[in-house]
Each structure stands twice: as C-alpha cells, then as structure tokens.
Amino acid sequence: MTILIIAPDKDPEPWISALKSLDPELDIQVYPNEARKADVTFALCWNHPEGVLRDYPNLRCICSMGAGVDHVLSDPQLPEGVPVIRLVDPQLAQSMFEYVCAAVMVYFRDFDAYRAQQEQALWQPRAPRPIGETTVGMMGLGQLGEYSAIRLSRLGFNVIGWSRTPKTIEGITAYAGAEQLEAFLSQTDVLVCLLPLTNETRDILNLDNLRKLPAGACLVNVARGEHVVDEDLLAALDEGTLWGARLDVFRQEPLPECHPFWRHEKIRLTPHCSSLTDPVSVAPQIVENDRRLKDGRPLLNRVMPSRGY
Ligand code: NAP
Numbered sequence: 001m002t003i004l005i006i007a008p009d010k011d012p013e014p015w016i017s018a019l020k021s022l023d024p025e026l027d028i029q030v031y032p033n034e035a036r037k038a039d040v041t042f043a044l045c046w047n048h049p050e051g052v053l054r055d056y057p058n059l060r061c062i063c064s065m066g067a068g069v070d071h072v073l074s075d076p077q078l079p080e081g082v083p084v085i086r087l088v089d090p091q092l093a094q095s096m097f098e099y100v101c102a103a104v105m106v107y108f109r110d111f112d113a114y115r116a117q118q119e120q121a122l123w124q125p126r127a128p129r130p131i132g133e134t135t136v137g138m139m140g141l142g143q144l145g146e147y148s149a150i151r152l153s154r155l156g157f158n159v160i161g162w163s164r165t166p167k168t169i170e171g172i173t174a175y176a177g178a179e180q181l182e183a184f185l186s187q188t189d190v191l192v193c194l195l196p197l198t199n200e201t202r203d204i205l206n207l208d209n210l211r212k213l214p215a216g217a218c219l220v221n222v223a224r225g226e227h228v229v230d231e232d233l234l235a236a237l238d239e240g241t242l243w244g245a246r247l248d249v250f251r252q253e254p255l256p257e258c259h260p261f262w263r264h265e266k267i268r269l270t271p272h273c274s275s276l277t278d279p280v281s282v283a284p285q286i287v288e289n290d291r292r293l294k295d296g297r298p299l300l301n302r303v304m305p306s307r308g309y
Pocket of ligand 1: 066067068069092139140141142143144145146162163164165166177178194195196197198200201222223224248249272273274275276309
C-alpha cells in the first residue's frame with residue numbers, strides 16, 4: 001500500500017521526512033517515479049496533472065496537501081467514488097489569524113496613511129477610532145474564518161460573519177445565504193474573504209457586491225484569486241468605493257510581472273503565504289487517515305464534492 005505524492009510544484013522531501021518520522025514502515029513514493037501504479041492506495045495531491053488520478057486502479061483516498069480542495073475537485077477526470085479529504089490544522093488557523101489581524105490593524109490604525117505622510121515629512125497625528133466601531137466582516141466561517149473571527153472579536157473589533165448555513169458563534173453576528181449577503185456587506189468596514197472556491201463563490205468579489213460595502217471599506221482576500229473579478233476590484237478602488245485591498249492570492253500565480261495589481265497605490269500584496277501548511281504539523285492526521293484506510297475505518301476531514309468544499 002503506497003502513499004503517492006503528486007505535487008509537481010512542491011519539494012516532497014519535507015513531507016516524506018515528516019511522515020516517515022511517525023511511521024518508518026510507510027511506503028511513500030513520488031509521482032511520476034512510482035514503482036507500481038497498482039500499489040498506490042493513498043494520493044497526497046497539490047495541483048496534480050488533470051486526469052492522472054485515473055491511472056491508479058486501487059486508489060482509495062485523495063488527500064489535498066492544504067485546506068482547500070478546489071485544485072482537486074476542478075479535475076473533470078477525477079476517479080468516481082474515491083473519497084477526497086483535506087487538511088485541518090490549528091497551526092494553519094493560527095497563522096491565518098496572524099496575517100488577517102496584521103492586515104486589519106494596518107487599516108484600523110491608518111499605517112498606510114502615515115507611511116504616505118512620512119514620505120512628505122508630514123507630522124499629522126490622527127485620533128484613533130474606538131476599536132469596537134470598526135466592523136470586520138468575515139466571509140466564510142469555517143475552520144479558518146471562525147477562528148480568525150473569534151480572535152478578532154476578542155481584540156475588541158465588532159465582528160460579523162457570513163456562511164452558507166446559519167451559525168451561532170458567541171460574540172459574532174452571523175449572516176447566512178445569498179439573501180443575507182447584502183445586509184452583511186452593508187455593515188462591513190474590513191471584508192475578509194475566507195471562502196472555499198466553488199461554483200457559488202467564484203467571482204463573488206465583483207463590482208456589484210463591492211459597491212454594497214460602506215464607502216471607504218477595505219478588502220482582505222486570503223482565500224483564492226478567483227473569488228475576485230480583477231477589473232472590478234480595480235474599478236472599485238479607482239472610484240473610491242474601496243479604500244484599499246490586501247491580496248495574498250491571485251487568478252494566476254505567480255502574479256505576472258505586468259499585472260496592474262503590482263503597482264496599484266491602493267493594493268498591498270503578498271505571494272500566497274498568509275498561511276502555509278507545515279508538513280510536520282499535518283503529518284499525524286495524514287498517517288492517521290492512512291491507518292484508517294487500511295483498517296476500513298471512516299476517514300477524517302472528508303469533503304463533499306457535491307457542494308464543492
Ligand atoms: P471550510 O472549513 O470548508 O469553511 C468554508 C466556509 O465557507 C464555511 O463557513 C462555509 O459555510 C462557507 N461557505 C462555503 N460556500 C459558501 C457560500 N456559497 N456562501 C456562503 N458561505 C459559504 O474552509 P477553511 O478551512 O476555513 O478554508 C477556507 C479557504 O481558505 C480554503 O478553501 C482555501 O481556499 C483558503 N486558504 C488559503 C490559504 C492561503 O495561504 N492563502 C491557506 C489555507 C486556506 P458553512 O459553514 O455553512 O458550510
């Protein structure tokens with residue numbers, strides 16, 4: 001029973017060493033150099049080549065090497081009936097919170113404005129607003145969004161959230177479904193996107209929705225680039241609907257050198273690093289799921305391909 005790593009853009013060594021340190025007996029191989037396709041039962045995937053998963057007749061589990069599964073489910077030739085699982089990791093949630101918190105704080109304490117003032121040697125203090133008067137709107141209240149929402153609320157921000165199904169989370173006003181999206185957006189000063197990429201959420205950050213935010217709001221996108229309609233974001237920034245945007249993810253990655261986001265004065269960007277999966281931190285759940293597969297027990301962190309996440 002072989003665990004096959006299919007991740008052409010990733011260095012497999014840290015993953016192999018983290019998994020082997022937990023179970024030296026594991027047979028771990030790396031695509032496309034696997035010895036026998038028929039031995040592969042567990043595929044560990046990140047941006048696998050389309051259709052390739054059909055080549056393993058005894059494949060019984062497809063595991064994303066991150067929290068998102070859009071890169072797995074977008075394969076139109078995914079083998080039918082093979083469970084898809086993902087990684088759920090407290091360290092990933094903590095690291096995402098740190099990034100989101102930094103982005104919210106930069107907006108809340110006017111750091112970009114002070115930077116502009118510094119360039120002109122302008123000494124011009126601004127009275128800070130009370131923290132509870134800034135509303136952070138969390139799109140997606142899953143493993144990552146809920147954690148960040150709770151931590152930001154504990155810092156004193158007014159936090160509201162939006163999800164597909166209704167939620168009750170202490171300290172957070174929760175909205176759900178397409179019918180409550182406008183009510184959610186209309187109160188949000190800092191919109192944080194932590195949605196999965198699905199057919200329902202693709203292009204959700206379009207001009208129509210961005211215009212529902214109060215004037216001068218800020219966007220933080222740490223989910224997927226395809227949530228944003230690029231031209232619409234530029235229009236919202238240029239017309240002043242949005243004060244600024246902090247982006248970690250893009251439709252095309254790496255972001256092409258000629259893309260207007262690089263040089264836009266109201267955009268701050270980072271190279272998809274808001275929260276990186278640490279192989280050492282997630283190895284125990286991969287080994288546990290491999291054991292469960294071997295014992296015929298239910299797998300942890302299964303996704304529902306029908307809903308897209
Ligand atoms: P998750 O646990 O699956 O949570 C997804 C949340 O989004 C849930 O609250 C879900 O609602 C909500 N949602 C899904 N479809 C929706 C819709 N149509 N309308 C409204 N809400 C909807 O996901 P997660 O682990 O928090 O991760 C979120 C995403 O973050 C991942 O999919 C990935 O793309 C991204 N990510 C990015 C990085 C990075 O480095 N930038 C790192 C890790 C993850 P329900 O609660 O009602 O189901």
